[in-house]
Amino acid sequence: MNFYQFLLILLARRQLIVCTFVVTVSTAVLVSLIMPKTYLGNATVIVDFKGSDPITGMVLQAQLLPGYMATQVDIISSHNVALKVVDQMKLNEMPRFIKKFNDATNGVGDIRDWLADKLLLKYLDVKPSKESSVIEINCTGEDPQFAADLANTFVRAYIQTNLELGVDPARQQTAWFDEQIKGLRVKVEDAQKRLSDYQRETGLMPTSLDGRMDVENSRLAELSSQLVTAQTQTYDSLTRQRQISGAHAKGKLGELPEILNNVLIQNLKSDLSKAESKLAEVSGRVDKNHPQYQSAMAEVRSLKQKIADEIQTARGSMENAATQAQLRENELKRALAEQKARVIQLKQQRDRSDLLAQEVASSQSALDSTTQRANQIRLESQRNVTDIMVLNAAVVQLKPHKPKLTLNVALSIVLGGMLGVGLAFLAEMLDRRIRSIEDITEGLALPLLAVITPAPTEKASGLLSKIRLPFSQGRSR
Known part of the structure; x- marks a missing residue:
């Protein structure tokens, strides 16, 4: 169409x-x-x-x-x-x-x-x-x-x-946080009570604990130094004691440096030397039974006895010094052990106190953060x-x-x-009509011989003549 x-x-x-x-x-x-x-x-x-x-x-x-x-x-x-x-x-x-x-x-x-x-x-x-x-x-x-x-x-x-x-x-959430805060507050109070009880039992206060530790450590260091000195003295005393025992066994106590440097013994030996000289002079002049000879002999014997007594006294003094040095060393060892135990105990007490303080701080921190969050939630509930x-x-x-x-x-x-x-x-489509040349040639498939144009009415003459004019030329054969 x-x-x-x-x-x-x-x-x-x-x-x-x-x-x-x-x-x-x-x-x-x-x-x-x-x-x-x-x-x-x-x-x-x-x-x-x-x-x-x-x-x-x-x-x-x-x-x-x-x-x-x-x-x-x-x-x-x-x-x-x-x-x-x-x-x-x-x-x-x-x-x-x-x-x-x-x-x-x-x-x-x-x-x-x-x-x-x-x-x-x-x-x-x-x-x-x-x-x-x-x-x-x-x-x-x-x-x-x-x-x-x-x-x-x-x-x-x-x-x-x-x-x-x-x-x-x-x-x-505010109601839930309030319950949690109550429980956390109880934990903080319990931790603080345990810390206070422990400080009261031990007498340790946070402000004086570090100072006391410094004092005890200084005392421990001092005792250690004294013990080293005492051990040196004990070693020297024992060494001299062994020398004295060896010299006594050989009968050479007088040759020891301590004896030789003893002023009293040296004076006595000088007096003995003079008394022996006097005895030799008297023995050349008189008989042994002479009173002068007996007097000089008695003086020599007296001086020898004094020298022997002084040597024994010096020996006893050196042995007593060795014994005292050992006693001093043992006393320092005991004091050092006690001081170590005291320092260890103090450290343990400090560690226990620090642990309790940490528990208090941890509980307080949890309480503070929970309280902060609860306050925040409470503000949100009131907005x-x-x-x-x-x-x-x-x-x-x-x-x-x-x-x-x-x-x-x-x-x-x-x-x-x-x-x-x-x-x-x-x-x-329901009522098909033939309205144009194409309806015959295409619809009926018949050859077109001629076109008879009817006389148009006055109303449609103008439109139809214009519409048909192009198709009427050349097709009316």
Whole structure:
């Protein structure tokens, strides 16, 4: 089919097309006028996801925004928010909603739940922005004031629910933290009591413990030094004692350095030498029985005895010095062992005290951190602001949102024209007519011999002559 045939069909079926067009447009206008008017309440809120929490300081990451925004949309569309709207607007007390509830459910069920579900299904439409944190809340209604109030009430209920979702868990956590703080406080008191009892038993105070340790360590070092000195003296004394024993066994005590350096013994030896000289002189002059000889001999013997006694005294002194050195060494060893035990005990006491002090510090640290977190949670449970802000509140619309007469008429014109053309072609298919040369040559497959042009009417003469003029030349053979 060419364009010429198409125009011939439209021209032939023009009455059907016009009737269909008129009926379609009229129906659209009539239905638009009959339909009840619906008004739109539009409110927008902004979710401040980039702002940090005033209490915790946490910031929502940008990659979590899509999920966060989807969660906010679900909250707005939740049954909980719808119930708050029903209660705040007292919809369950309005006669028209009570009548609708009774007609729909025969009075069975809870009207609040029914209205909440009905609000979500019929009146509410939530649209989040794709590239921003703005959420659009649309509510429809037959009354413009009702639609605006419904949208604004949904915004308030959403903000209240968002606040409750943050506050209620914080309140539950606050109660839990209070119980934990009580237990931690008891632990701190027990640890402090154990530390105080131990310090009272040992007499150790944190301020004097380090000083006492320094004193005891200094005393230990001093005793160690004295013991080394005493051990040296004991070694020397024992060495001299062995020398004395060897010299005594050989009868050479007088040759020992200690004897030779003894002034008293040296004086006695000098006196002995003089007495022996005198005895030799007297023995040359008198007989042994002479009184002078006997007196000189007695003096020599007396001096020898004194020298022997002094040598024995010196020997006893050296042996006694060795014994005293050993006793001194043993005493220092005992004192050193006692001091070591005292230092070790003091270190153990200090370690025990430090351990108890660490337990107190650890318990106190746990209590402080828990108290800090509890205070933070308590502040969160008392907060009355959210990160949701009203960007635009819903206002009463003067023009109805639906039906849109202009849009419906425009659509009906397009639809009426298409439907008319479609019906025209359908009628042509059901009742096929020969309207052009091509219908004979193509439809009947017969050769064309001639074209007899009828005399056109006055109305169609102008159009048909123009339409047929191009096709009438060259084909009438």
